[in-house]
Amino acid sequence: MFESKNKKVAIIGCSRLGATIANRLSLLEYPITVLDKEEGSFRKLSDTYSGYTFVADAESVKSLYEARVNEADIVIAVTDNDNVNIMVSEVCSRIFGVEKVLCRIYDSSKEPLCRQYQIHFIDTSKLSAMEFEKALGGFL
Amino acid sequence: MRTYRVVVVGGRKKADYIVSSLLKRKMSVTVINDTEDFCLEMSHKYPHAIVACGDGTKPFLYEDLHIENADIFIAMMPSDADNLVAAQMAKEQFSVQRVFCTVSNPGNVEMFKKLGIKNVISSTYIVSKMIEQLASIKEIDNYLPLENGKVAVLELKIEEDSKVSNKKLNQLTLPKESIIACIIRKTQTIIPNGDTVLMAYDKCVVVVNEKSKDEVIAYLTTGA
Numbered sequence: 001m002f003e004s005k006n007k008k009v010a011i012i013g014c015s016r017l018g019a020t021i022a023n024r025l026s027l028l029e030y031p032i033t034v035l036d037k038e039e040g041s042f043r044k045l046s047d048t049y050s051g052y053t054f055v056a057d058a059e060s061v062k063s064l065y066e067a068r069v070n071e072a073d074i075v076i077a078v079t080d081n082d083n084v085n086i087m088v089s090e091v092c093s094r095i096f097g098v099e100k101v102l103c104r105i106y107d108s109s110k111e112p113l114c115r116q117y118q119i120h121f122i123d124t125s126k127l128s129a130m131e132f133e134k135a136l137g138g139f140l
Numbered sequence: 141m142r143t144y145r146v147v148v149v150g151g152r153k154k155a156d157y158i159v160s161s162l163l164k165r166k167m168s169v170t171v172i173n174d175t176e177d178f179c180l181e182m183s184h185k186y187p188h189a190i191v192a193c194g195d196g197t198k199p200f201l202y203e204d205l206h207i208e209n210a211d212i213f214i215a216m217m218p219s220d221a222d223n224l225v226a227a228q229m230a231k232e233q234f235s236v237q238r239v240f241c242t243v244s245n246p247g248n249v250e251m252f253k254k255l256g257i258k259n260v261i262s263s264t265y266i267v268s269k270m271i272e273q274l275a276s277i278k279e280i281d282n283y284l285p286l287e288n289g290k291v292a293v294l295e296l297k298i299e300e301d302s303k304v305s306n307k308k309l310n311q312l313t314l315p316k317e318s319i320i321a322c323i324i325r326k327t328q329t330i331i332p333n334g335d336t337v338l339m340a341y342d343k344c345v346v347v348v349n350e351k352s353k354d355e356v357i358a359y360l361t362t363g364a
Contacts, residue, residue: 059220062247083197087221090255109199113225116232 007099009051010035010072012058012088013079017104017124019044021076026050035067036079058088070096078104086110089119143168145210147236149196149226150217152178154242158214159186170205172196174217197225199233208234215241220248227257249288279361281343291349293321296360300340304360310334315355318348 009025011018014036022034023046032051035058036042042053056063058079069075075092077085082105089103094117103114103121114121144167148155155171159182162169169189173179179193194201196217207213213230215223223241230236241257243249246265253260266285273283273294282295298305304312309320309332322345323330323338330336338344348356 060245060247061251062245081219081221083219083221083225087224090224091251095251095254107198110225112199112233113229117228 006031007073008071009033009074009076010067010069012069012075012077012085014041014044014053015078015080016044018076018078021078022051023049033067033069033072035063035069058084061091064088064091064096070098072096072098074098074100074102076102076104082107082110086114086119089114089121090117093117093119144212145207146170146212147172147205147207147210147214147230149173149213149215150222151214151242154216156182156185159189163188170207170210172201172205197222197229199229202229202234207236210234210236211238212236213239215239218244220245220252224252224255224257227252228255231256279357289350291347292353294346294348294353294357295324296344296346296357298338298340298342298344298360302340302361304338305340305342307338308334309336309338312338313359315352315359318346318352318356321345321347 007030009030009032011022011032011034014034018034022032025032026049033054034042034045034051035054035056037055037057039055054067056067058064064070069092075098077088079085085103085105089101092098093101101120103119105114105121105123106125108123108126111121111123146162146167147170148158149172155173159169159171163186171182171189171191173193174195176193179191182189183191190205192201192205207230213227213236215226217223220243223243227239227241231239239257240259240261241252243252243260243262244264246262249260249262249265269285269289270283273280279296280294281297284293286292320332323332323336324343324345325339344360346356
């Protein structure tokens with residue numbers, strides 16, 4: 001999947017997507033930290049999840065330092081808020097110098113801004129639409 | 141004279157205040173806010189302003205409101221991430237000349253600057269610094285930190301028994317890297333020169349930096 005399993009992964013936002021990625025990478029034995037502002041969100045992590053959890057607001061750069069996100073090799077910004085994901089991605093790639101930063105967005109209209117700052121984004125609405133289209137035989 | 145175009149996104153009381161003062165200066169003002177009752181109130185109060193209700197971080201709203209090439213863009217939504225995204229979009233995609241944004245989290249000020257937004261204001265930071273200084277030194281009447289506290293403007297009262305009263309400014313040995321910018325004497329405001337005499341009960345408006353601040357306060361309040 002990635003080049004090395006020693007790469008430290010920080011997942012920002014224990015959303016449905018964040019938890020799923022965390023659970024899967026944990027099975028592959030990646031060292032992981034999941035950050036979320038609500039403790040309750042971590043219930044989505046499976047029993048086999050063996051990484052860290054960290055309760056903090058990703059909108060505060062200080063919290064990102066406290067969770068040592070600046071030391072991660074891979075950051076995956078998947079909170080439910082596009083703007084928070086974009087901000088986290090910018091801070092991690094342009095200031096922390098994190099090697100690989102991925103950013104989830106729901107709203108396609110944020111794509112130009114992501115391109116402007118060379119943020120590697122994944123537009124999940126567009127991806128879903130494409131899957132639906134495929135399931136319909138490509139006529140949509 | 142051409143009309144300045146200003147866009148104000150988010151904020152309630154602050155937005156209201158800014159909008160009223162900008163309109164008085166005959167500027168063209170566009171207000172974007174996500175609270176419907178606030179938008180209604182604003183549109184009644186300021187018939188000359190353009191008021192739009194919606195998410196202030198959506199580019200289609202900016203397009204509809206033709207904010208491209210506006211002179212000033214001010215983002216003051218409650219969320220720091222929203223303000224960053226709005227400010228960057230205004231700057232990069234809509235070529236706004238000057239972009240300002242507020243942050244709730246004082247720790248984010250430096251980061252936002254590094255991310256290309258030069259004018260970042262943290263009212264939490266300014267107000268807490270002000271209170272801290274006012275509470276710690278009784279002679280300070282006012283305190284305004286600038287550039288994240290690297291420079292500050294202080295208002296100091298000259299006490300009756302102060303050794304610096306009845307002296308010309310050029311006789312004072314004020315610490316280096318400080319300047320008395322203004323003297324407030326009862327209702328008078330004086331921009332002083334070297335020959336101006338400092339008197340008891342004067343209020344001095346002094347510009348200091350981190351290094352000179354404590355020395356200036358000590359010197360002007362005790363004359364030591």
